[in-house]
Amino acid sequence: MNNLLILPILIPLLTAIVLMMLSKYVNAQRVLSAVSTVATIAASIVLIRKVSVNGIQTLNLSNWEAPFGITLVSDMLSALLVTTTSIITFVVILYSFKSIGRDRERFYYYPVVQFLLVGVNGAFTTGDIFNLFVFFEVMLMSSYVLLVLGGTKGQLRESIKYILVNIISSALFVITVAYLYSVVGTLNMADISMKISEVEQPAILTVIAILFLLVFGLKGAIFPLYFWLPGSYFAPPTPILALFGALLTKVGVYSIMRTYTLFFYHDTGYTHQILSVLAIITIVMGCIGALAYWDVKKIIIYNIIIAVGVILFGVSVMTPGSLEGSVYYIIHDMIIKSALFLLVGVMAFIVGTSDLKKMGGLIKDYPWLGWTFFVAALSLAGIPPLSGFIGKLLIVRGSFEGEAYVGAGIILASSLAVLYSVLKIFLNGIWGKPKEYKVTSKGNVNYLWFTSAILVGLAVCYGFGADVIRPLISQAAEVLVDPNIYIQAVLKE
Amino acid sequence: MEILMAIVIGFLFMSAVYLMLSKSLLRIIIGTGLLSHGAHLLILSVSGLKDKAAAPLLGEHAKDYVDPLPQALILTAIVISFGVTAFFLVLAYRAYQELGTDNVDQMRGTEGNE
Numbered sequence: 001m002n003n004l005l006i007l008p009i010l011i012p013l014l015t016a017i018v019l020m021m022l023s024k025y026v027n028a029q030r031v032l033s034a035v036s037t038v039a040t041i042a043a044s045i046v047l048i049r050k051v052s053v054n055g056i057q058t059l060n061l062s063n064w065e066a067p068f069g070i071t072l073v074s075d076m077l078s079a080l081l082v083t084t085t086s087i088i089t090f091v092v093i094l095y096s097f098k099s100i101g102r103d104r105e106r107f108y109y110y111p112v113v114q115f116l117l118v119g120v121n122g123a124f125t126t127g128d129i130f131n132l133f134v135f136f137e138v139m140l141m142s143s144y145v146l147l148v149l150g151g152t153k154g155q156l157r158e159s160i161k162y163i164l165v166n167i168i169s170s171a172l173f174v175i176t177v178a179y180l181y182s183v184v185g186t187l188n189m190a191d192i193s194m195k196i197s198e199v200e201q202p203a204i205l206t207v208i209a210i211l212f213l214l215v216f217g218l219k220g221a222i223f224p225l226y227f228w229l230p231g232s233y234f235a236p237p238t239p240i241l242a243l244f245g246a247l248l249t250k251v252g253v254y255s256i257m258r259t260y261t262l263f264f265y266h267d268t269g270y271t272h273q274i275l276s277v278l279a280i281i282t283i284v285m286g287c288i289g290a291l292a293y294w295d296v297k298k299i300i301i302y303n304i305i306i307a308v309g310v311i312l313f314g315v316s317v318m319t320p321g322s323l324e325g326s327v328y329y330i331i332h333d334m335i336i337k338s339a340l341f342l343l344v345g346v347m348a349f350i351v352g353t354s355d356l357k358k359m360g361g362l363i364k365d366y367p368w369l370g371w372t373f374f375v376a377a378l379s380l381a382g383i384p385p386l387s388g389f390i391g392k393l394l395i396v397r398g399s400f401e402g403e404a405y406v407g408a409g410i411i412l413a414s415s416l417a418v419l420y421s422v423l424k425i426f427l428n429g430i431w432g433k434p435k436e437y438k439v440t441s442k443g444n445v446n447y448l449w450f451t452s453a454i455l456v457g458l459a460v461c462y463g464f465g466a467d468v469i470r471p472l473i474s475q476a477a478e479v480l481v482d483p484n485i486y487i488q489a490v491l492k493e
Numbered sequence: 494m495e496i497l498m499a500i501v502i503g504f505l506f507m508s509a510v511y512l513m514l515s516k517s518l519l520r521i522i523i524g525t526g527l528l529s530h531g532a533h534l535l536i537l538s539v540s541g542l543k544d545k546a547a548a549p550l551l552g553e554h555a556k557d558y559v560d561p562l563p564q565a566l567i568l569t570a571i572v573i574s575f576g577v578t579a580f581f582l583v584l585a586y587r588a589y590q591e592l593g594t595d596n597v598d599q600m601r602g603t604e605g606n607e
Contacts, residue, residue, distance in 0.1 A: 144584075153591055177536075179539065182540060
C-alpha cells in the first residue's frame with residue numbers, strides 16, 4: 001500500500017479536526033489524542049520497515065507525474081525522524097495530562113499539538129520545496145498558538161518577538177523559493193537537484209544556497225541567527241518547551257541537511273565552508289550560554305544550540321562517516337532534549353521555580369528522579385555506552401577523515417562544557433543541601449517522572465542497541481552521500 | 494518591465510526593514526505587511542512578465558499564456574500571511590492590554606533569569 005507514507009500526516013490532521021469539536025470534553029480529548037498518536041507511531045514504524053526493505057517510498061499525490069504534482073518522499077532519514085517525532089509527541093501528550101492544566105486543555109491545546117505534529121511530519125516527508133514552506137507554516141502557526149496559550153505576560157512578550165522573527169524568515173523563504181524558481185523553473189526537490197547539476201551551480205545558485213542557510217538557520221538557530229531562541233523557549237510551560245526543543249529547531253536542521261546534500265553539493269568549497277565556520281561558532285556560543293546560566297531551563301536551552309552546531313558541522317564536512325554521525329546525533333538529540341526538558345520540568349514543578357540556586361537535595365525525597373536525570377545527563381554528554389556517544393564519535397572520526405581538525409577538537413571540547421553544565425544541575429539541584437520547597441502531591445511527581453523516564457529509557461536503548469539500528473542509519477546516510485538515489489526514486493528514470 | 498518591478502520591490506523591502514526596526518509595535522506590523530507584499534510581487538515578477546500573454550484560463554484559446562504556477566504560489570502565500578497577520582494583530586492588541594505599552598523597548602525583562 002503506497003498511501004502508507006501519508007498516514008503520519010493524515011492521522012494527526014484528522015484527529016486535530018475531530019478534537020476541535022470536543023473542546024469541552026477534556027477526558028475525551030486526552031484519550032483520543034493519545035490513541036491517535038499511538039496510531040501515528042505504528043504507521044511510521046511500518047513505514048520504516050517498508051523503506052528498509054523496499055528502498056525509498058514515493059507518493060505522487062493524485063497521480064500527477066513526479067515533477068508536475070506534489071510528491072511525498074520517504075527515505076530512511078525522514079522515516080526515522082517522523083517516528084522519533086511521533087514518539088516524542090506521544091510522551092509529551094502523556095506528560096501534559098498532569099502538568100498543562102485544565103484551562104489550557106479546554107482551549108484547544110490538544111488539537112494544536114496535533115497540528116504541530118502534522119507540520120513537523122509533513123516537513124520531514126515532503127519532496128516539494130514550496131510544500132515544505134507550507135508545512136513550515138503549519139508547524140509555525142501551531143507553535144505561535146502553543147507559545148502564547150495561557151496568555152501570561154512573559155508569554156505575550158516573547159510571542160511577539162518569536163512571531164516577528166518567523167514572519168521575516170518566512171518572507172525570506174518565499175523570496176528564496178522565488179529566486180530558485182526563476183533559475184531552475186521547477187519546485188520538485190529531485191528535479192531541482194537534477195537541473196542544478198545540469199547547469200553545474202553557477203554563482204547565482206551559490207547565493208541562493210546562502211539564502212537558504214539564512215532561512216533555515218533562523219528556524220534552526222545557528223550562530224548569528226539564534227538570538228530569539230533563549231527568550232522564546234523560556235516562556236512556555238514545560239511540555240510545550242519539550243516539544244519545541246525537540247522538534248522545531250530540528251526541522252530547520254533537517255532542511256539544511258536536505259538542501260545542502262541534495263541541491264548545493266557542487267561548490268562545497270564555499271557554501272560548506274561557511275556552514276562549517278557558522279556551526280563551530282554556534283557550538284562555542286551555545287557552550288558559553290550553557291556554562292553561564294543558573295537556571296535549569298536556560299542551561300538545557302543553550303544545549304539545544306550546541307547540538308544544532310554539532311549536527312551541522314557533521315553535515316558541512318560531507319564525508320560519509322560524518323553524515324552518518326549527523327543522522328545518529330539528530331535522532332539522539334531529539335529524544336534526549338525532550339527527556340531533559342521534561343525532567344527539569346519535574347524538578348521545577350517540585351521546587352516551584354527553575355532557578356538552580358533555589359534547588360537542592362532533591363535526591364533525598366525523589367531518588368528515582370535524581371538517577372534518571374543523571375543517566376540523561378551522561379547520555380547528553382556522550383559517555384560511551386549511552387546514546388550520545390556513537391553520533392559524536394562518527395562525526396569526529398568523519399571530520400578527521402575530512403581533515404577538519406579544528407572543528408573536531410571543538411566538538412570534543414564542547415562535550416566537556418555540556419557535561420559540566422548538566423552536572424551543575426545534578427550537583428546543585430539534586431545533590432547538595434536539601435532546601436525548603438512546597439510539598440506537592442507525590443502521585444503527580446511520580447507520574448511526571450514516569451512519563452519522562454520513558455524517553456530516557458528510549459535514549460538508553462538507542463545507545464545500547466546501536467548495532468541493531470546501524471543498518472537503518474547507514475541507509476539514511478547513503479541518500480545524503482549520493483543524491484542520485486533520491487533523484488532516481490522520485491523521477492523513476 | 495522586470496527591472497521596474499525589481500526597483501519597486503526593493504523599495505518595499507527597504508520600507509519594510511525600516512518600519513520593522515522602529516519601536517512601535519503597529520509600525521512593525523505594517524512593516525511585515527509591506528514585506529509580504531514585496532515577497533509576493535517578487536514571485537510574480539521572477540517568472541517573467543510577458544506582455545501579450547492571456548490570463549491562465551483555457552477558455553481564452555490564446556497562443557500564449559502567463560505562467561500559472563507563481564500565481565498559485567502567491568495565492569497560497571497570501572492566505573498564509575493573512576492568517577499570521579491576523580494572529581499577530583490580535584496578539585499585539587492583547588499585549589497592549591496586558592503589558593500596557595506598545596513600545597517594544599519597554600517589553601524587556603525576562604523574569605526568572607538574572
